[in-house]
Amino acid sequence: MTDNALPTAKTTTAKTTTAKTTTAKSTTKKAATKRTPVKKAATAKVATAKVDGAQLVKFYRDMVLIRRFEERAARAYTEALIGGYCHLNLGEEAAVVGLMGALRDTDYLFTNYREHGYAIMRGIDPNRTMAELYGRVDGVSKGWGGSMHMFDMSHRLLGGYGIVGGQLPLATGAALAIQYRGLDEVVMCTMGDGTANIGAFHESLNIAALWGLPVVFVVINNGLGMGTTVAKASAEPEIYKRASAYAMAAERVDGLDPLAVLDAAQRAVASARAGKPFLLEVLSERLRGHSVVDPAKYRSAEEVAHLAQFDPVPNLAARLVKERILTAAEVHKIDEEQAARADAADAFAQASAQPDVSTLFDYNYATPVANDSRRLPGEALFATVARPTAEVTR
C-alpha cells in the first residue's frame, strides 16, 4: 500500500512524457494495481536546456509565498480563527506556479476547494485571500465563500468549488462561451485525482472534445483522494490515459518540478487555444492530511518519513544554491520576506470587518424579484391577525 500510495514521478526532474493518449496502451491488470513508473522521456534534456535562473527564482518566491501562506492559514485554523474546512496546497506549490505561469491574464481558471495558492498566483492579493478564510468583508468572495469558494472576475478566477467535479461542466461551458464569441482565451480547470472517477469528468471531457472547446483539464494526482489511494479508486491509475476515450491529447508530468509543469502546461494551453482540449496529469505530493484537521493516520510511518525528500520547496532552494543562482543567504532572505508577507495577510484579515448582519439577503438574486424571502429564522411570515368578530358571526 505504501508503494502504491506514492506518486511515481518524484525521481524525475525533467519533463517526463509527451505521450499522446491516442497511442497509449490499454491498461494491464498489473497497471491497475500497481502504479507504473512514468517513462523517462527521451526529451529529458529539454528541461535542463531550458533552465532560466530568473524564472526559477520567481518560482521559488511564489512557492515560498504559498508555503508560508498555507502554514499561516493552518495556524489560524488550529487557533479557531478560521472556520469550515481548510484544504492546503502544501506539496503542490511547484504544480501551482507552473500551471498558473502558463495562463495569460485573459484566460480563466476554475479550480476545486484546494485553491488558496491558485488564487494568489492568479494575482489576487494574499490579504484578500486570507480575509476570505476569516470570513471578512475584504475577503475575495466578501466572506460568502470561505476557503473552498474563492472567486474574482477581475483576475479571472471563476471559482473554487467544494463539490468534487462540480467545476468541470462549468469550465466546459465557459470555454463554450469563449468559442461562441470567437475569442482567443482559454479555460484551465484543475481537479484532484479522485475527480477522474465522477460522472461529470466523463461528460465534460466528452463534450469538450466533441465541440473542440478551448479548455485544459488538469488532474493534480497526489496519490490520495482523502485517504483512498489512486490504485484503490481508479481502474486506470494512469489518469492521463483516460483522455484516449475522448480522442483528446494528454500528458503526464512531474508536478514537483515547476519548470516541467510550466513546459507541459504551455503545450496544453496552446493546444486548447487552437481548439484542441487537453488533459494534463500532474503528479504531485500531499505533504499533510486531506485538510488541516486530518492527521493522515492511514499513511505509514515509512511513507511519511519519505515525504520530506519530495518537498518541492526545499528541493528548489537546494537547486538554486547548487546551481549558484542564489546564495544561501538570498534564499533565506526570500523565506523571511514571504513569511512576513503571510503574517501581514493574517494581520490584514484579522483587522478586516465582519460582515454586517443587515447584508444577509444582499445576494438572494441578481434581478430583484417580487416576494423574495427575507425572513430571519425566528420571524413569523405574517403577523397574527384576528378575524373581525362581525365576520365570525355572519
Add this chain to the structure above:
Amino acid sequence: MTMKTYRQALHDTLRAEMLRDENVFLMGEEIGVFEGSYKITAGLLAEFGEKRVKDTPIAEEGFTGAAIGAAMLGLRPVVEIMTINFSLLALDQIVNHAAKIYGMFGGQAKVPLVIRTPGGGGQQLGATHSQNIELYYAFVPGMKVVAPSTPADAKALLLAAIRDDDPVLFLENLALYNTKGEVPDEDRPAEIGRAKIAREGHDLTLIGYSRMAYIAKNVAETLAESEGLDIEVIDLMSLRPLDRETIINSVKKTHAAVVLEDDWLTYGIGAEIAATISDGAFDYLDAPVRRVAMAEVPMPYSKVLESAAMPTNDDVVSAIFQTLEAVGRRLKKVGQSHD
C-alpha cells in the same frame, strides 16, 4: 392577440428572443435535427444554425453545467431538459451550482440561465417518466421557478425568464402543449414572483399551477354554471418566489381553500400553501385546507391504475363540495352559539 397553442407560444417566444438578443442560444438533447421531443424548437436549427441551437450528447449534468458556465460569462442559454425526470441527473449542477453561484461568490457572477422542462403524467410512461418534481427546485434559495398554465402566460413568463439574470426553472407540462388560448402579439414579460387571480369569486379559493391551474379554471367555470358557485381561482405562476400575499388575501375573503397539485401530497407544494394559509389566515378559515394531489405510488403503466393515481376534475369537485359542506357545518355551529 393571436389564438395559438401553448407549444406554439413557446416556440414563437424562443424564436423572437433569439432574434432580439444574440447571446440567447438553445442547448439540449434532440432539439436541433430532431426538432425537439415535443417539437417546441421545430425549425430553429434551420433558421439559426448549430451555434445557436446546440444538440447535446445525453449528458444532463454535463450540458446543464456547461450552460451555467456559459451564463457566468454573459451568454443567456436556454436549456431544454427533455422531461423534468431527467433533470435529476443534473441536480448537482442546478442545486449546488446554478442556484449558489451568485450568492456563494458574493454577487460577483450572475447566472442568466433558463431550464425549460415539462412535467407530466397521464401518458402511460411509467414510474420514471411521469413525475412532477418541481418542488425539488422550488425548495432551493437562489432558484426561480415558474409554471405557466396558458399560452399567454407561457409567453409572458418565458420572456421574463430569458431576460432575468438568475437561473429560472421554467416548468411546462405535457398535457398543456396542445391547449389553445389568445396570446398578445406584443412583448409583455410577466413579473416573476406574482400569482394571478385567474377567476374572481367569493365562495372558496382554489389554488393550482401548471396543469392543475388549468383544471382549476375548468372546474370553477363548470360549478358556476351547474351549481351557481362563485369560486376564486389562483394560478400560482411562480413557485419560487411564492406569492403568499395573494393567497392569504383571497382566503381572508373566501374563508375556505382547496389546493391542487400534480405532485405527491406529503411534503409537496400543497403542504407549503396550506402552511402559508395557516400562518396568515388561520382565524379566517371556516374549514380545514384541503389538498388534492397525486397518489403516493411510483406511477403505474396500466392505464386503469395510472388514471386512479392522478387527480381528476371529479376529485377536485368532490374536494370542493366536502370543504363547502364543512364550511356550512361551521357556519351553522357559529350561528347557533351566537344567536
